[in-house]
Amino acid sequence: MTSYSKEVIADLVAGTLPWPQTRRIMSAYKDDDRFFKYVAVLQDRVGWEEPILLPVGDHLFICQSGDERVTKCECGHSFGDYRKNWKLKASIIVRDTEELLREIYPNSDLPDPEWMEIREFICPECGTLHEVEAAAPGYPIVHDFEPDLEGFYRDWLGKPLEPSSKGG
Amino acid sequence: MLDKPASALRIRERLIESERLMEGTGCYDGITELSLRNQDPLKFETLHTKLRAYCVSAREMARRISASPGVREVGEMVVAIYTPEGDAIALSNGIMVHVHTMSRFIKWMIRNGYEENPQINDGDIFANNDAFIGTVQVPDVMDVMPIFHSGKLVGWAGAVCHELEAGGITPGGDVALAQERFTEGLFVCAEKVGQNDELRRDYVIRCERNLRMPIYWVLDEKAKVASCIDMRESVKALIDEIGLDYWMQVSKEFIEEGRRAQLARARQLTVPGIYRGHTFYGHVTAGKPGYQPLGDPDWLYNMPIEMQITSDGKIIMDFEGTQPWGYHSMNCTPAGMDGGMFVTLTQTMNFEGFVNDGAWMATELKLPKGTWTNPDSEMAATATSWALLLPAYGVFQRLLARSLVARGFVEEAFVGQVNSPMIEMGGTSQYGTLFGMAHFECAAAGSGAIAIKDGLDTAYVGWNPESDMGNIEIWEQNMPMLYIGRSIVPNSGGAGKYRGGCAFLSTWLVSKTDHLRLVTSEHSSRVFDNGGLCGGYPAPTCQKHRAVRDTNIFELAEKGAPLAHHTGTNPYRSELEVRLEGKHVTVEGPYITAPHKTGDVFTHSYNGGGGYGDVLERDPVKTAWDVENGFLTREAAQGIFGIVLDEDEEGFPVANLDATKRHRVEMRAQRLARARPVSEWVAKERERVKAADFAPEVKKMYASAIKLSARFTRDFSAFWDVDAKSTFGVE
Ligand SMILES: [Zn+2]
Numbered sequence: 001m002t003s004y005s006k007e008v009i010a011d012l013v014a015g016t017l018p019w020p021q022t023r024r025i026m027s028a029y030k031d032d033d034r035f036f037k038y039v040a041v042l043q044d045r046v047g048w049e050e051p052i053l054l055p056v057g058d059h060l061f062i063c064q065s066g067d068e069r070v071t072k073c074e075c076g077h078s079f080g081d082y083r084k085n086w087k088l089k090a091s092i093i094v095r096d097t098e099e100l101l102r103e104i105y106p107n108s109d110l111p112d113p114e115w116m117e118i119r120e121f122i123c124p125e126c127g128t129l130h131e132v133e134a135a136a137p138g139y140p141i142v143h144d145f146e147p148d149l150e151g152f153y154r155d156w157l158g159k160p161l162e163p164s165s166k167g168g
Numbered sequence: 169m170l171d172k173p174a175s176a177l178r179i180r181e182r183l184i185e186s187e188r189l190m191e192g193t194g195c196y197d198g199i200t201e202l203s204l205r206n207q208d209p210l211k212f213e214t215l216h217t218k219l220r221a222y223c224v225s226a227r228e229m230a231r232r233i234s235a236s237p238g239v240r241e242v243g244e245m246v247v248a249i250y251t252p253e254g255d256a257i258a259l260s261n262g263i264m265v266h267v268h269t270m271s272r273f274i275k276w277m278i279r280n281g282y283e284e285n286p287q288i289n290d291g292d293i294f295a296n297n298d299a300f301i302g303t304v305q306v307p308d309v310m311d312v313m314p315i316f317h318s319g320k321l322v323g324w325a326g327a328v329c330h331e332l333e334a335g336g337i338t339p340g341g342d343v344a345l346a347q348e349r350f351t352e353g354l355f356v357c358a359e360k361v362g363q364n365d366e367l368r369r370d371y372v373i374r375c376e377r378n379l380r381m382p383i384y385w386v387l388d389e390k391a392k393v394a395s396c397i398d399m400r401e402s403v404k405a406l407i408d409e410i411g412l413d414y415w416m417q418v419s420k421e422f423i424e425e426g427r428r429a430q431l432a433r434a435r436q437l438t439v440p441g442i443y444r445g446h447t448f449y450g451h452v453t454a455g456k457p458g459y460q461p462l463g464d465p466d467w468l469y470n471m472p473i474e475m476q477i478t479s480d481g482k483i484i485m486d487f488e489g490t491q492p493w494g495y496h497s498m499n500c501t502p503a504g505m506d507g508g509m510f511v512t513l514t515q516t517m518n519f520e521g522f523v524n525d526g527a528w529m530a531t532e533l534k535l536p537k538g539t540w541t542n543p544d545s546e547m548a549a550t551a552t553s554w555a556l557l558l559p560a561y562g563v564f565q566r567l568l569a570r571s572l573v574a575r576g577f578v579e580e581a582f583v584g585q586v587n588s589p590m591i592e593m594g595g596t597s598q599y600g601t602l603f604g605m606a607h608f609e610c611a612a613a614g615s616g617a618i619a620i621k622d623g624l625d626t627a628y629v630g631w632n633p634e635s636d637m638g639n640i641e642i643w644e645q646n647m648p649m650l651y652i653g654r655s656i657v658p659n660s661g662g663a664g665k666y667r668g669g670c671a672f673l674s675t676w677l678v679s680k681t682d683h684l685r686l687v688t689s690e691h692s693s694r695v696f697d698n699g700g701l702c703g704g705y706p707a708p709t710c711q712k713h714r715a716v717r718d719t720n721i722f723e724l725a726e727k728g729a730p731l732a733h734h735t736g737t738n739p740y741r742s743e744l745e746v747r748l749e750g751k752h753v754t755v756e757g758p759y760i761t762a763p764h765k766t767g768d769v770f771t772h773s774y775n776g777g778g779g780y781g782d783v784l785e786r787d788p789v790k791t792a793w794d795v796e797n798g799f800l801t802r803e804a805a806q807g808i809f810g811i812v813l814d815e816d817e818e819g820f821p822v823a824n825l826d827a828t829k830r831h832r833v834e835m836r837a838q839r840l841a842r843a844r845p846v847s848e849w850v851a852k853e854r855e856r857v858k859a860a861d862f863a864p865e866v867k868k869m870y871a872s873a874i875k876l877s878a879r880f881t882r883d884f885s886a887f888w889d890v891d892a893k894s895t896f897g898v899e
Contacts, residue, residue, distance in 0.1 A: 013578055015620040015666070015787075022620070026579050030436060038576030054439065055574055058619070058665070058702040058781045088850070091843035106804055107659050107737040108708035112694035114863040115450060115468055118705070122843045127836040129703040129782040134696050136448055136468060136866050138857050140887035141846070145570055147441035148479065155479050156435055 002031040009034070010041045035157065048076050053161070054152070056145055059128050060086065069149070069164055075126035085143040087131065091124040096137065113137075179288070179321055183253045183278050196255070196529060199424040204417055215410070216422055216522055219258035222402040223247050227260040227327075230395035236332050236384040237646055238608045239391065241638035244330035247395045249403060250274055250312075252321045256525040257419045263308075263632045265511035266328040268528050269503045270310050272302030274324055277358050286360045290316040293362030293393055295371075297334075298355055299550040304504040306353040306551055307331040307341025307606070311361070311389065313396040317407045322415060325399035327392035332606045333381040333594070336551060337458070339604035340592020342689030343551040344758035345458050347495040352551045354378045361389075365397055380594050380604025426518075426526020433517045434481035434530070437580065438571035445563045445699065446472040449556055450710065450865075451496060452693035452757040462495035468695065468865040469540070470873060471560050472880070475567045485509065485564060486534040489873050489880035493543035497551040498690050504553050505533055505541050508561040508630075515633050516568055516582065538876060555690035558587040558630050559697040565616070565630075566701050566778075573619055573702065583616025583623065583668065585630030586698045586709055586775040589691035595763055598648035598680035605646055609654075612637035614661050614669030614776035617704060622790075623661055623669030623777040625799065637672070648681035649770070653733030656797075657773055659804045664704030664779025665786050670799050671707075673734055673773035677721060684764045688713065688772065693757040704779030713759045714742055715770045719750035722767060735771055737801055744769060783809050784832050788823030795821045810835045850888075857888045860895050871896040 004012075004025070011017040012025065039052050042061065046052070050063040050072070059074035062082040071079040071086040079086035095101050096117040101110045104118065111118075111134075119133040119141070133142060154160040189198030205212040227247045231240055238244040246262035254274030259267045273296045282288055296302060297309040312326040334353030336343035346352040354375065361371040367389055375389070376382040407415045454465040469491045476484040493499040500508075509531055514523045535542035540556055565584030572581040588611070594604035612635050615628030628635045640651045653675035661668030678684050691697075696706040714735055724731055724747075736743035745752055748769060755761065764770065788811045794800040795813060802821065805811045812827035860867055873880045874892050884892040892898075 009576075012620060013576075017620075022579060030577065032436065034576040038578075055576075056570070057573070060702075088846050090846050091840070092846045092849050093839065093843050094849065104663060104705055104808055105659070105708045106801065106807065107739055108657075109710055109712050109739065110708075111696055111710055112450075112863075115866060116448060116695040120843075121846070122839060124840070124843070124845070127840045127843075129784070129839070131703060132700050132705050134448070134699055134706045135446070136470060136695070136862075136869060138853070138862055138866065138870065138888075139446075139470070140884055141850075142444050142446060144445065145441060145443055145574070147439050147574065149441075151479050152439050152441075156440065 002029050003033050004031055004037070006037050006040060009037045013038065013041055046074050054147055054149060056147070057130055060130055062147070062149065064164070067164055073123040073126060073128060073130070075123060075128065077123050077125035082149070083146065085141065087121045087141050090121045090130065093120040093122065094118070179252055179283055180278050180281070183275060186253050196424040196427055196526060197420045199420050202421050202425055204414070204421050205425065212418065212421070215418060216258065218406065219249055220522065222399050223249060223258055223260035226395040226398040227262055229398060230327065230391035233387060233391035233394055234329065235387040236329070237638055237642050238332045238606065239329050239388055241642050242608045242611050242636045243632065243634050244608060244611070245328065247325070247327040247399060249399055250324040250326060251419050251423070252323055254278060254324060255423055257323070257422050258524060261634055263328065263330060264514045265304065265507035265631050266308060266310060268510040268525060269302045269304060269308070269507045270312060270326040270328060271525055272503045272506070273310060273358060274312055274326070276301045288314050288321065289363070290314065291364040292360055293367060294358060295356045295361040295389070296358045298357040299501040299504055299553070300546045301358050302503045304507050304550070304557070305342065305553050306336065306355065307334040309356065309385065309388070311392040311396060313393070313400060315400045315403050317404055318412055320412070322407065322412065323403060323419065325396040325403070327395045329388040329392060331388060332384045332608070333379050333604035335379040338592065338687045338760065339380050339594025339685055340590070340606040340687065341551070342554065342590050342592065342606065344497055344687060344690045345760055346497040346549040346551040347460055347462055348549050349547050352497070352549055362393065365393070367393060380602060423524055423526040426522065426524040427529045428526070430513070430518065430527040430530035431481035434477060434483060437517065437575055437577050438477050438568070439574040440477045440479050443475040443567040443570055444473070445567050446470060447559045447563050447697055447699055448695040449559055449692045449697045450694035451498065451690070456758070456760050458760055464868065466865050467491070467494060467496070468869045469556065470869055471556065471563060473560065473563045473567065475564065477571060482530055482532065484532045484534065487539060487541045488534065488536050489877045490536070490539050490541065491869065491872050492538055492876060493540045493545070493548045497549045498553055498555045499540045499543050499548040499550050500553040500557055501550055502533070502535055502542055504550065504557060505535055508557045509533060511631060512561050512564055516565065516580065536876060552690040554631065555587055555589070558585055561630055562586060562616070562698050566699060569619065569701055578619040581619035583618070583701045583704060583778040583780050584698070585615065585628065586613055586707060586777055587691055588613035588629050588774045590689045591772045592687050592689065593647055593685060595683040595685045596648070596681045607643060607647065609637040609643065609674065610774055611635055612672070613774045614671045614707065616698070616777035617662070617664055617666035617668050617780035619702070619780055620666070622666045625656065625670045626672045628669060628777070648679055648684055649676040650679045651675070652677050652731055652769070655734045656799060657776065658737055658798055658801045660707060660776035661799070662698070662700045662705040662707040662777060662779035663783045663808050664700055665781025665783065666704070666779060667786070668704070668707045668777035668779045671774045671776040673771060675732065675734055675769065675771045678764045678766055678768040678770065680766060682765045686759060686761070686764055686770055688759040690758055698775070698778050700778040701780050703782040705783070706778050707776040709775045711773045713755040713772060714744055715753045715768065716744050716748050717751040717753065717764070717768045719748045719767055719769050721748060721769060732769070744771065784835060786811065788825060788828045792821040792823045806831070854888050854890070858890055858895065867896060871898050874898045
């Protein structure tokens with residue numbers, strides 16, 4: 001069975017693993033022990049103790065916080081119950097004028113702001129840009145991901161989660 | 169060589185039986201146990217590899233027969249071997265989107281009594297390019313031939329090429345002007361076009377008299393027939409070796425194995441749950457010549473996708489909430505939607521080469537009737553269905569990418585594909601002959617980023633994993649235009665920690681013709697039809713066309729004065745305007761216009777891909793390299809990515825790491841100062857929604873989605889706390 005050291009996974013996740021090695025990992029059979037090594041790498045990276053249960057973005061994690069399961073920014077900011085859309089608790093910059101769109105697209109033809117706006121969802125504490133939506137004005141904010149967290153741990157990882165009194 | 173069937177094939181009954189067995193057991197054709205694999209796994213794998221090799225070599229051989237630069241240069245072809253019931257067992261590389269569309273075509277003939285009339289005999293050739301029977305669009309012409317052994321139908325060999333000219337209302341094949349089926353081009357509807365291993369002469373004559381450039385189509389037909397015969401003979405020789413019973417069983421086990429492998433792969437690489445995403449598409453044709461007033465000329469399409477990964481690893485994609493089909497060329501049939509799913513899976517999850525229809529059986533598509541994904545009128549045109557298919561399956565790739573990021577397989581998390589609009593042409597060639605051609609350099613767009621690296625520059629398209637733009641010299645042999653530029657478009661990839669791959673732009677001088685019709689396929693106007701992921705931005709994909717008629721380019725060349733080789737980076741004044749005199753034209757949306765002639769200049773840009781991650785985390789050193797090589801501008805490096813660049817002694821950009829750090833701290837602070845709580849924004853925006861204070865096309869989009877989908881109506885109403893129906897005046 002394919003398996004890599006935690007150091008290799010850490011470099012892979014950081015984007016610093018040399019390309020020939022990355023390329024070999026891409027071409028090889030996948031390592032079945034990836035998930036827990038990956039979570040361990042991320043746990044080392046974040047500055048807090050609450051156990052990460054599932055990464056849901058580049059700097060966004062579902063973690064066990066006391067008896068709650070919450071979506072948390074890498075900086076430690078909590079967006080609340082993981083089953084709710086974290087975006088509703090975020091901060092937002094909306095680019096809905098030519099001037100604001102031009103800041104990101106300096107040379108190209110621009111969307112018509114009457115037809116499309118760019119929404120940036122930001123951590124209110126550290127300012128990390130977590131997600132960008134390009135949507136028609138008035139389009140409801142998307143709830144990107146509702147993981148079957150308990151099913152995943154129970155049926156696919158074979159390691160059921162401890163029952164949680166709150167937060168699923 | 170030819171083998172006459174001993175008795176009636178009764179293949180229709182067999183197909184029904186096979187489907188019944190699948191329904192009853194959940195396994196392909198009732199194969200609940202892979203007994204041959206268990207008996208001798210080595211023999212099993214060797215045979216599978218052999219079949220794959222038959223396909224790959226048949227395709228390579230056929231490419232040498234073709235006259236079309238699309239097939240020869242760019243590889244717009246795929247071949248496959250099927251069971252008697254029409255399920256793919258093994259396939260070649262190439263435009264794998266068609267493996268399952270061809271499956272639909274074979275099944276369609278079986279269901280429609282082809283066994284009795286026109287009969288299925290050894291040596292017969294059947295062709296199809298009708299998307300409602302099984303293909304994506306008119307130029308995707310497929311040929312299949314039955315394989316007989318010992319008087320029994322034992323399989324099919326099939327091949328597809330994308331034709332560069334399909335004889336529609338405008339030249340090429342992705343005919344943007346087609347608003348109904350009847351203007352898309354030459355249809356061959358599951359027709360027997362040859363017998364005894366030979367194409368019928370009357371069929372070839374029909375092609376010759378209905379196409380602008382028949383040499384492409386006709387020689388491609390011969391190439392496809394040759395590849396089918398090659399695969400057929402290989403399979404027959406294999407059956408001689410392993411025995412007929414073994415073949416009939418093993419071919420089914422390969423498919424059932426493929427189905428199980430797909431489910432296992434999903435359980436290995438993803439996380440179960442519900443994933444959502446969307447993209448948009450702007451269709452702008454008001455005032456364009458040739459469009460009939462059959463529907464609203466301008467239309468904003470929303471493409472929401474909800475993907476479910478079930479606990480057994482099945483992937484279900486649901487398009488509920490999207491727009492109705494329309495009198496335009498971008499509708500898609502279920503066959504096309506299947507094809508999009510299949511080709512995406514082969515790249516993202518089944519990359520070891522053994523993929524077959526089993527993978528498709530482990531997925532489910534929910535295509536609401538009446539939408540562009542499943543038109544309830546078979547008169548709908550599908551000539552440019554890729555225009556919506558590619559953005560839609562780009563969403564699918566991002567949804568899968570989210571699951572791969574969650575699971576830790578970051579090296580496979582891919583922001584996905586974009587539409588790569590094609591240019592097409594016809595009229596009088598540089599040789600003074602009539603011609604028509606689709607220019608396939610579009611098969612080399614920028615790709616979306618990966619969660620650990622930048623996207624591929626000018627080297628990816630969704631429909632063909634072996635992306636290739638072809639050689640300039642070959643294209644110049646086939647059209648009356650000369651390249652005066654083919655360049656990277658700076659900042660055309662979506663910004664992010666890892667940027668999307670960049671697009672390229674071609675600039676041509678029309679040469680040696682007084683009548684060149686230039687058209688483009690559909691591409692999005694006024695909205696981006698792609699997205700970024702995890703903080704990455706979408707790529708700028710609503711580019712306009714720029715052309716100059718009656719230029720002074722020959723005078724400039726005579727004087728040795730500088731010419732324009734690209735449009736430049738000033739969005740308000742292009743290089744064409746700076747360098748060339750003449751009549752300057754800027755066109756939004758598909759380019760449909762009066763013929764061009766010698767001395768005119770035309771530009772067309774393809775698309776870049778979306779970015780991944782927060783821009784303020786981008787590597788400054790890599791960015792300096794990007795600036796040096798023209799993928800990013802200095803202005804973008806500083807203004808968007810927050811990277812301060814100095815210059816070395818020779819004037820090359822070098823990242824100033826300290827200044828970058830300081831600049832980024834400032835940019836982050838600015839971000840926070842500018843941002844406001846989402847709840848505040850939602851409360852304010854709600855007032856706008858209640859008043860339906862939107863552009864007419866946006867209102868129409870909401871009204872159409874509400875009419876077609878109870879779920880969209882419910883979700884919209886709940887999110888904004890309004891009555892969606894009354895807001896948009898829907899009964
Ligand atoms: Zn934060």
